[in-house]
Amino acid sequence: MALAIKVSEETFTPRQQAVLTAALDLLVENGDGLTMTAVARRASCSKETLYKWFGDRDGLLTATVQWQAAKVRMPYVDRSHLNTKALRASLEQFARDLLTTLIGEVSITLNRTAITHAAQEKDSLGNIVLENGPMAVRRRLKPILEAARDARLLRFSSSEEAYRTFFGLVVRDVQIRLLLGDNGLTQSNVESNIEADVKIATDQFLALYGAKANT
């Protein structure tokens, strides 16, 4: 029931991190067809060491995902002096970071791996990705939204609803299309439109929830 996400940094040694890097590279290259032998060869270590350090294949996968996912960082926002302009800038920053992250190959690989795992009744990877992806965004964004509401810059009854609207306006169908391997949606293709999309999403969000809706 409890997510049991590791809070301590789990402190991997540099050597272990090199192994995890190799695993991630192979994951990005070959998808979930990751073999222990391949990781051992790529990282120049023995399989025995892999099993000693990570227990089994799932442990290695979990460590890799966990270690990478934890690298995702949401922007810090100064909540002390919020005004219309600062709020807009913060929202745009959130949207930009969110989009930039989730169109990256690493994010796509991690999400695909976790989804593949979720298809086998194992939800641990999915929980890790969720916790470091959508939930991290939510944890960071909600206080901002609520602060902005207290400052009469935003108007909403449920901050949960407001967060989900923001998420939807920013992500749209981009992530699912990338996960499914949409040919017409190359990374560079999306990347070049990020700024425009960020602005559109922010404008729309402010139009819906901004206190001065009729400005």
Added chain:
Amino acid sequence: MALAIKVSEETFTPRQQAVLTAALDLLVENGDGLTMTAVARRASCSKETLYKWFGDRDGLLTATVQWQAAKVRMPYVDRSHLNTKALRASLEQFARDLLTTLIGEVSITLNRTAITHAAQEKDSLGNIVLENGPMAVRRRLKPILEAARDARLLRFSSSEEAYRTFFGLVVRDVQIRLLLGDNGLTQSNVESNIEADVKIATDQFLALYGAKANT
């Protein structure tokens, strides 16, 4: 390059459809851990027959996904006499069908399977799912939106942007969370909120794109 989605119904015989049903059931139960032996046993047929009919494991998977995905139907909407009320009803119907479909176990399974495949440089399944999911919605929704714009009910410069906004407002983070196996998001849990979410999404979309924005 071309998607080469099969247009003809491919006309599977009833016996073949029974096999595909068995395959889908196993897919839903066991995830992508689908084995030819299991399908043969479940469908009471021989493996030789499976290979004869579908070529190989991928062929069976493709046939299953194709056959199921084609069953998804978007609502028909009467474009002839659009008014504010009819437009709202149409949008709500789209939102309801979209949400209902993609929280279903079949949809989740199909998407997971296609994503797992996309992680192995095979985009055929992904294309099938895309074509029968998001792209089908787009094909159906865009003409409505444009008709509504012609009738001065909606205001937008790009129908593509309007469609993507609608998609985002409706789907939000629901699909990705379900795909990742979010524990806090059971199907029934979401299902009970569909009507409320549909209304919210439609209201928001009309607030953004409705011609009478200040009503």
Added chain:
DNA sequence: CTGGAACCGTACCGTACGGTACGCCTCTGC
């Protein structure tokens, strides 16, 4: 009745891969 096509069930083969065992090297503390 007979030949053959379609298909079921099962046995079988080859391989890929997770996991283990072991020999050898290197580095460190005493």
Added chain:
DNA sequence: GCAGAGGCGTACCGTACGGTACGGTTCCAG
């Protein structure tokens, strides 16, 4: 120098699964 720990490389084992082969049964055409 020496013992032991940590780790590399490789060989090995067991199994699961994709794919094939084959004997037996049913059904239909002529």
